[in-house]
Amino acid sequence: MHRLAVAFLGSYMKDKRGSHRAKKRMVQDGIERLKSIPGWDPAKFVSTSTLVRLKEVQHEYQTRNTFEAAQHCQQCHQLRQASGDPTALCEEHFAQAMSFG
Numbered sequence: 516m517h518r519l520a521v522a523f524l525g526s527y528m529k530d531k532r533g534s535h536r537a538k539k540r541m542v543q544d545g546i547e548r549l550k551s552i553p554g555w556d557p558a559k560f561v562s563t564s565t566l567v568r569l570k571e572v573q574h575e576y577q578t579r580n581t582f583e584a585a586q587h588c589q590q591c592h593q594l595r596q597a598s599g600d601p602t603a604l605c606e607e608h609f610a611q612a613m614s615f616g
């Protein structure tokens with residue numbers, strides 16, 4: 516999350532004395548402040564971080580699946596014995612593990 520957005524949300528959460536109207540005003544002020552930062556596009560920011568996280572999860576899932584499949588792959592097995600590396604992958608599974616889909 517954006518550094519200033521975090522600082523703003525932190526101060527907002529800590530403010531328990533302010534009235535509802537004051538909090539609402541504070542939120543509006545914070546949004547205006549963020550909007551004034553050059554290159555800060557809320558819509559773009561959110562979709563980018565969500566997409567990155569989605570790709571991370573997808574890659575994590577795919578990597579786990581690949582290593583599970585490699586347990587039963589004859590080529591991976593041979594490569595592991597030859598190289599002495601228990602995590603070695605054959606060309607096919609290596610490409611699969613490195614792929615982000």
Ligand SMILES: [Zn+2]
Pocket residue numbers: 585588589590591604605606607608
């Ligand atoms: Zn394999």
